[in-house]
Amino acid sequence: MSNGAQNDAKKARDDSSRAADTDRIQLAQLLAYAAEQGRLPLKDYEDRLTRAYAATTYDQLEELRADLPGSAVSPVRGGKQNPAPSTLLLALLSGFERRGRWNVPRKLTTFTFWGSGVLDLRYADFTSTEVDIHAVSIMSAQNILLPPEVNVEIRGRGVMGGFDRTILGNGTPGAPTVKIHGFSLWGGVGIKRKARRPRG
Template sequence: MSKEAQREKQDSGDRGSRAADTDRIQVAQLLTDAAAQGRLQLSEYEDRLTKAYAATTYEELDRLQADLPGVTVSPRRGGVCKPAPSTLLLAIMGAFERRGRWNVPHKLTTLALWGGGVIDLRYADFTSTEVEIHAYSIMGGQTILLPPEINVEIHGHGVMGGFDHRVPGKGTPGAPTVKIRGFSLWGDVGIKRKKRKARRSASDPR
């Protein structure tokens, strides 16, 4: 067998082998890049993103990015997820906000004390398949916005306040899971699914 035939056989075997979580996350980020640059319409982006999270083989992932200009399919497969560093967001008589394109860490802690905040995950880059959000509102309020495909588990509670538990819709199998814990005291933690909007420009992700 020639070297070229051997390479083709190896490439074919790689494409049919099982994809890792890191590969799905990487492709999801490439698709988000393409959408931000206007190379994918919103509906096409969301469709491909759902398929990327549900993909089980490299061949499926390669098909989702093969027609994107300037994208080279990485020959390196698998590897360990490297989540962004844990983050603490405080709104003490003030406000915090995470919107648009940002790296979601494995662990995020938020505190709204006589203040408010917004965590918008619709356009964010996930860096791990599981995200823990510890949300605390004391005489304040905060809102967590989830895109349609993300899975969610909620274990928080409210004391003379509100902590959303019922989030309509189901996520996509294989998509990241956001686990939300915490409490509200005379405050509110709102958790909602919200559809993405078509971006008017790269500088206006909302």
């Protein structure tokens, strides 16, 4: 076999063992389920989650789930992402809360008017590698709580109010990127990285 053919064969093997974003997201969901069921302590869950997002091969992903019951990481490896439907969370003279385990869509709008809102992503299942949040707060307040590992980009602004821009930066390599934009008028949008708490 010529050197060129050998190189092509090696590249094909490497490509077939390379994990896709979809596989990392599916494993993250499996780990979250195991933690929710009490089969993974919080510290172990967060350690495996960090390693899952950084994984580049199927072998690395399989190693992280080998002792957990459930199906294979992905029945169809490298499948296309299937993000949850776009969502609107609305609080007009009222409030909304989204906490616990829920599917985070690729596009999410939060709107509060004389109300309040809490959007907690710490225990949620990401369904895509990028999340776009459009946050609007008018004469009201809303808080967005992010897990430590996500990457964050913020482009919001406050007019006679506040739009938190203090947590810009990188999280874990390979983790989802949360892009937050919008504005507040006589109100506030608070954005914080917050540690998960053990479930008791």
